Amino acid sequence: MKFQDEFRDRALVQNMSVNIHRMAKRLTAPVNFMEVCGTHTMSIYQYGIRSLLPENVRLVSGPGCPVCVTPIGYVDKALACTNDPVNIVATFGDMLRVPGSHSSLMEKRAGGADIRIVYSPLDAVSLAKNNPERRVIFLGVGFETTAPTIAASIIEAARLQLKNYCVLASHKTMPVPMEILTADPELNLKGYLCPAHVSTIIGAATYKPLSEKYHIPCVVTGFEPADVMQGVEMLLAQTLRGESRVEIQYSRAVSWEGNSKALAILHQLFEPCDAVWRGLGVLPGSGLAIRAEYAEFDAERVLNLDVPDAVENPACLCGEVLKGKLTPFECPLFSTICTPESPVGACMVSSEGTCAAAYKYGR
Amino acid sequence: MCLGVPMKIVSKDGDTVIAEVDGVQKEASVMLLGEEVTVGDYVIVHAGFAISRLDEEYAEETIRLMREVFSEEDMA
Numbered sequence: 147m148k149f150q151d152e153f154r155d156r157a158l159v160q161n162m163s164v165n166i167h168r169m170a171k172r173l174t175a176p177v178n179f180m181e182v183c184g185t186h187t188m189s190i191y192q193y194g195i196r197s198l199l200p201e202n203v204r205l206v207s208g209p210g211c212p213v214c215v216t217p218i219g220y221v222d223k224a225l226a227c228t229n230d231p232v233n234i235v236a237t238f239g240d241m242l243r244v245p246g247s248h249s250s251l252m253e254k255r256a257g258g259a260d261i262r263i264v265y266s267p268l269d270a271v272s273l274a275k276n277n278p279e280r281r282v283i284f285l286g287v288g289f290e291t292t293a294p295t296i297a298a299s300i301i302e303a304a305r306l307q308l309k310n311y312c313v314l315a316s317h318k319t320m321p322v323p324m325e326i327l328t329a330d331p332e333l334n335l336k337g338y339l340c341p342a343h344v345s346t347i348i349g350a351a352t353y354k355p356l357s358e359k360y361h362i363p364c365v366v367t368g369f370e371p372a373d374v375m376q377g378v379e380m381l382l383a384q385t386l387r388g389e390s391r392v393e394i395q396y397s398r399a400v401s402w403e404g405n406s407k408a409l410a411i412l413h414q415l416f417e418p419c420d421a422v423w424r425g426l427g428v429l430p431g432s433g434l435a436i437r438a439e440y441a442e443f444d445a446e447r448v449l450n451l452d453v454p455d456a457v458e459n460p461a462c463l464c465g466e467v468l469k470g471k472l473t474p475f476e477c478p479l480f481s482t483i484c485t486p487e488s489p490v491g492a493c494m495v496s497s498e499g500t501c502a503a504a505y506k507y508g509r
Numbered sequence: 510m511c512l513g514v515p516m517k518i519v520s521k522d523g524d525t526v527i528a529e530v531d532g533v534q535k536e537a538s539v540m541l542l543g544e545e546v547t548v549g550d551y552v553i554v555h556a557g558f559a560i561s562r563l564d565e566e567y568a569e570e571t572i573r574l575m576r577e578v579f580s581e582e583d584m585a
């Protein structure tokens with residue numbers, strides 16, 4: 147397949163590895179680079195990228211899997227939505243197994259709740275159109291990549307004058323947590339492989355304030371193995387030169403200014419709000435709330451969704467995994483009690499979750 | 510769920526395109542794209558929407574540079 151095969155060329159990736167080893171000899175101390183996206187994490191495990199890097203160049207996984215950073219309280223609200231038989235809960239597939247305080251959507255569905263998996267938010271709008279006597283609640287999770295698609299679904303529902311479509315929104319934006327993690331001395335991050343598809347929307351220029359304030363190199367990097375290796379090489383080159391700039395490795399898809407049309411639709415529907423991130427807590431201005439003008443499409447406003455305080459499984463170390471402080475292998479539940487079939491934490495659910503990637507592909 | 514797949518547009522009708530990858534065809538909306546796309550273009554499809562057009566020239570340039578910088582002889 148074009149745009150994939152060339153970037154999976156083994157010999158090329160091997161050569162890049164040799165070059166990175168050579169460059170790394172000039173480092174005076176080990177460096178930690180964070181890959182922000184869950185898709186990066188998946189690719190790094192799948193292609194064994196860590197084994198191609200020298201010991202003093204470490205990749206740590208960041209909070210870039212939207213399902214994983216979704217707080218348990220949100221899952222509890224989604225579960226509460228399933229209690230009213232008038233409701234159809236529509237969701238992307240990977241939310242299904244995420245454990246809430248006492249149950250999961252999967253279990254609710256087995257118990258008879260009407261939960262539909264959709265591929266596109268527009269499919270959820272069609273569901274609402276075709277079931278006028280029901281109410282369709284779409285679970286809106288995801289970063290800046292997904293938020294515009296949800297916004298588009300609300301615009302479409304408004305155009306169709308649907309009164310039975312709403313979104314339980316829990317969208318998050320990437321730059322705020324990156325700033326928090328950069329400032330964390332324990333992580334000691336020296337560079338970012340910035341998210342690829344998030345950046346197609348927000349544009350690479352978004353990372354400039356971060357790189358300038360913290361003197362940290364940022365490279366917007368694609369997901370194929372050769373992309374990731376080149377991203378690492380570019381970060382290393384900057385480190386060795388003492389630079390801290392934003393660069394675009396993934397130039398075939400990402401521009402400096404991003405996708406202005408998608409951003410306009412996103413801002414038309416959403417405004418910044420504080421948001422709870424699993425593992426990171428409440429981060430000011432890191433979420434997206436539906437604007438008051440579109441209140442009738444906001445499940446939080448339409449429904450009464452007061453749920454009791456969430457119950458975390460104290461043994462799950464997802465929070466530390468999401469901050470890049472622990473690897474899944476350091477969690478005592480990993481692959482013994484916690485598996486993709488019966489996940490204890492969200493990181494084991496989504497294929498982009500660090501624990502799920504580690505489980506599937508090993509070291 | 511963040512998955513975005515590079516797909517080739519095989520037909521277009523208004524804001525809706527049919528895009529293909531590995532023989533699988535899917536419908537996608539182009540209403541979030543700021544630029545015009547036509548049949549034969551590659552786009553990244555995420556959750557039923559094309560979110561970015563893939564630039565063939567940049568793709569080839571990236572690969573060419575990778576091969577140049579990381580060529581065999583250089584690695585000896």
Ligand code: SF4
Nearest residue numbers: 463464477484491501
């Ligand atoms: S292995 Fe399971 S329990 Fe441990 S951190 Fe990962 S998701 Fe949580």
